[in-house]
Amino acid sequence: MTTPGAQPLLSARNIYAGYGHVRVLENVSVAAAAGHIVALVGRNGAGKSTLLRTLSGLNRPTAGEIVFDGRSIAGARTHAIVEAGLLHVAEGRRLFRRQSVADNIELGRYGLRLSVEQRRQRLDRIHELFPVLREKQDLIAGGLSGGQQQMLAIAQAMMREPKLLMLDEPSLGLAPVLVDQVLDAILSLRAQGVAILLVEQMVERALEIADYAYVLQNGRVIASGPAHEIASGDALHKAFMGEHGAPVGAEPGVRGS
Numbered sequence: 007m008t009t010p011g012a013q014p015l016l017s018a019r020n021i022y023a024g025y026g027h028v029r030v031l032e033n034v035s036v037a038a039a040a041g042h043i044v045a046l047v048g049r050n051g052a053g054k055s056t057l058l059r060t061l062s063g064l065n066r067p068t069a070g071e072i073v074f075d076g077r078s079i080a081g082a083r084t085h086a087i088v089e090a091g092l093l094h095v096a097e098g099r100r101l102f103r104r105q106s107v108a109d110n111i112e113l114g115r116y117g118l119r120l121s122v123e124q125r126r127q128r129l130d131r132i133h134e135l136f137p138v139l140r141e142k143q144d145l146i147a148g149g150l151s152g153g154q155q156q157m158l159a160i161a162q163a164m165m166r167e168p169k170l171l172m173l174d175e176p177s178l179g180l181a182p183v184l185v186d187q188v189l190d191a192i193l194s195l196r197a198q199g200v201a202i203l204l205v206e207q208m209v210e211r212a213l214e215i216a217d218y219a220y221v222l223q224n225g226r227v228i229a230s231g232p233a234h235e236i237a238s239g240d241a242l243h244k245a246f247m248g249e250h251g252a253p254v255g256a257e258p259g260v261r262g263s
């Protein structure tokens with residue numbers, strides 16, 4: 007399978023995974039290189055979230071190899087994977103809703119020793135990307151809008167300066183203007199050299215900003231390639247067709263607007 011970049015930061019090969027006796031992923035191979043956005047697209051239930059969960063250690067693969075930054079991480083504990091620099095911002099923005107915005111950001115570095123200077127630099131970078139989080143630092147996280155909560159979830163991950171950030175449906179439930187802001191932030195992270203693995207129901211938007219894409223269907227990768235080629239290829243159409251050949255929705259990517 008073609009992989010983005012000669013020496014990808016992340017390389018997962020021939021992954022099988024599921025829940026109990028239910029197999030979800032079958033022989034899935036994906037890769038992501040530093041400074042690249044890789045989109046995972048496919049219908050609901052195709053296995054995208056399961057793949058992210060498997061890469062971040064929340065699910066154990068039953069077979070396959072995952073190499074991150076030169077180390078095998080298949081079956082490793084989540085905290086070891088986080089420490090290696092692979093961060094997962096799960097769907098649904100798991101924040102400490104009653105804690106302040108500032109505290110939520112601080113909690114992102116839980117267990118990590120940073121000098122005063124390092125901490126300040128990371129906060130500056132976060133606030134540069136999301137100025138609203140500085141303005142609202144004393145408010146409780148639960149009082150933020152959906153888009154601001156998504157920014158806060160990304161900010162939490164940024165406290166650890168991830169090498170690879172996996173984002174599961176960051177646009178879910180956001181108004182279009184906020185989707186733009188979140189996608190812009192993802193582009194800024196890419197510009198800083200972070201690798202991004204992006205699961206996004208707004209497929210067209212995801213493919214616009216992605217460098218490379220994988221199309222999943224029923225737990226398998228049915229196509230992969232440069233995002234602009236995937237955007238205009240047949241596989242995308244096939245992946246979003248219904249059981250009886252009827253398109254699902256008017257077009258891929260209408261959810262979340």
Ligand SMILES: Nc1ncnc2c1ncn2[C@@H]1O[C@H](COP(=O)(O)OP(=O)(O)OP(=O)(O)O)[C@@H](O)[C@H]1O
Pocket residue numbers: 025028030048049050051052053054055056057
């Ligand atoms: N905790 C679970 N236990 C059992 N089966 C699960 C569990 N989570 C997901 N599944 C099943 O695994 C399959 C893949 O789901 P997954 O959430 O990975 O797909 P997805 O492509 O991310 O879709 P969505 O956009 O709906 O989250 C589905 O058939 C789903 O029902």
